[in-house]
Amino acid sequence: MKILITGGAGFIGSAVARASIREGVDQVLVLDKLTYAGNLASLRPVADSPRFSFLQADICDAGAVARAFADFQPDAVMHLAAESHVDRSIDGPAAFIETNVVGTFVMLRAALDYWRQLDRARARDFRFMHISTDEVFGALGAEGLFREDTPYAPTSPYSASKAGSDHLVRAWRHTYGLPTIVTNCSNNYGPYHFPEKLIPLTILNAIEEKPLPVYGRGENVRDWLYVEDHASALMRVASEGAVGESYNVGGRNEWRNIDVVEAICELMDEFRPRRAAPDRIAT
Numbered sequence: 001m002k003i004l005i006t007g008g009a010g011f012i013g014s015a016v017a018r019a020s021i022r023e024g025v026d027q028v029l030v031l032d033k034l035t036y037a038g039n040l041a042s043l044r045p046v047a048d049s050p051r052f053s054f055l056q057a058d059i060c061d062a063g064a065v066a067r068a069f070a071d072f073q074p075d076a077v078m079h080l081a082a083e084s085h086v087d088r089s090i091d092g093p094a095a096f097i098e099t100n101v102v103g104t105f106v107m108l109r110a111a112l113d114y115w116r117q118l119d120r121a122r123a124r125d126f127r128f129m130h131i132s133t134d135e136v137f138g139a140l141g142a143e144g145l146f147r148e149d150t151p152y153a154p155t156s157p158y159s160a161s162k163a164g165s166d167h168l169v170r171a172w173r174h175t176y177g178l179p180t181i182v183t184n185c186s187n188n189y190g191p192y193h194f195p196e197k198l199i200p201l202t203i204l205n206a207i208e209e210k211p212l213p214v215y216g217r218g219e220n221v222r223d224w225l226y227v228e229d230h231a232s233a234l235m236r237v238a239s240e241g242a243v244g245e246s247y248n249v250g251g252r253n254e255w256r257n258i259d260v261v262e263a264i265c266e267l268m269d270e271f272r273p274r275r276a277a278p279d280r281i282a283t
Contacts, residue, residue, distance in 0.1 A: 002027040003238070004074035006059055006107065007081030009034060011193050012131070012185075012227055014042035016078055019231040021046040029072045031065075032081065033058045042192040059103035062110065069114040076127040076238055079107055082162065084133070085196060089158035100161035101168070104130070108172045115178055128180045129238060130169040134248060135159040136184060140221045145254070146184070148246050166246075173244050182246040183237055185230055186223035193227070202261050206268045209275065218258025225251035 003020055007013040008030030020028045028046075032038045034056055046052045053072075057064040059081045081103060083089065083096045111128050118126060137146045138153030154160040166182055173180040193200045198213070205212050233249045241247060255263075268274075 001025050002029070002073065002075045003078055004029050004031060004068065004072055004076070005078045005080065006031050007038075007079075008032050009038035009040055009043055009054075010080060010084075011037070011042070012188055012230060013078075013080040014039070014192055015190070015227045015231040016080065016131075016234055017043060017052070018046050019228070019235050021049050021052055023235055025051065027051050027053070027072075029053050029055060029068065029074070031055045031057050031059070031068055037084070037194050039192060039194075059107055060098060062106050065106055065110045066113070069110050074114075075122070075125060076129065077107070077111055078129045078131060078234065078238065079104065080131045081107075082165075084158065086135075086156045086158045087196075089156055089161070093157035093161075096157050096161040100158075101164045104165035104168055108168060108178065112172060112176055112178050126179055127238060127241070127243070128169070128172075128178055129234070129241075130166065130180060130182045131234065132162050132166050132182060132184045133159065134184045134186050134223070134250070136163040136166060140223065140254065145223065145250060145252065146186075146248055148184075148248050179243040181237060181241045181243060183234060184246065184248050186225045186248075186250040188225050188227040188230055190227035198257060198260065199264065202264045203268070206264060207272060212261055212265070214258055214261055218256060218261065220257050221254050222257065223250045224253045224255060224260070225249065 003025050005013055005017055008017045009032035017028055017030050055068055083099045089096045115123055115126050134146050136152050136154050136159050137150045138155055152163050154163040169180050169182055172178045189199045195201055195204055202212050230249055237247055
């Protein structure tokens with residue numbers, strides 16, 4: 001099996017690339033633009049594998065994407081390339097529309113052109129997996145989890161752009177027959193996490209004894225999913241998932257943001273006590 005992974009130098013994408021090599025996928029091609037969130041160090045554990053290759057390219061570059069399909073001849077696409085930070089989407093929504101919506105359109109158009117020229121057996125087995133977020137469903141309610149049939153209710157430019165890309169993927173399935181699968185994951189955490197996200201940012205700020213970032217009163221509830229578990233789930237969906245279906249991938253581990261921050265503080269106090277007096281540390 002040959003898998004093309006977009007955004008594979010990112011936090012989740014690199015975990016998928018590492019899992020793919022670990023689980024014996026024949027060939028893996030990571031396509032990544034290497035923006036601020038892309039980090040080749042996260043691919044170092046698999047970079048020397050003869051089954052791994054890397055292409056620096058933008059998913060919005062139709063020519064580069066088409067050439068990647070033609071040269072690599074993938075059996076599956078795992079599309080993770082995306083702008084993914086809510087605060088950044090508020091400050092600069094244009095990049096989110098360009099990457100998440102236009103970029104997904106470019107990927108779908110290239111995948112459809114490629115799929116249509118495959119022989120019958122390869123066309124039957126081909127999969128386009130779109131890895132999305134549960135933020136398209138809005139805020140986590142009192143029931144404690146989202147379902148695949150939860151109505152979409154995006155509330156930020158980020159989640160709206162991801163919702164738009166989800167709808168495009170489903171439209172390409174229903175309109176053109178492209179064999180697609182959509183997954184929606186909860187908040188990931190783990191190795192190589194980009195430092196602007198809540199958990200690594202809280203840890204880094206605590207180490208440096210800087211104020212800890214908590215949005216509002218920290219009452220927002222998110223489900224937390226270990227990134228390596230997410231990667232394993234995506235590999236299972238790639239091999240066993242049904243075309244046209246959507247799958248929510250979560251950890252059943254719901255925490256308020258303020259509780260996450262306080263838990264980190266407790267661990268930091270245990271393993272790396274503060275140099276300054278507690279009343280000098282802003283939180």
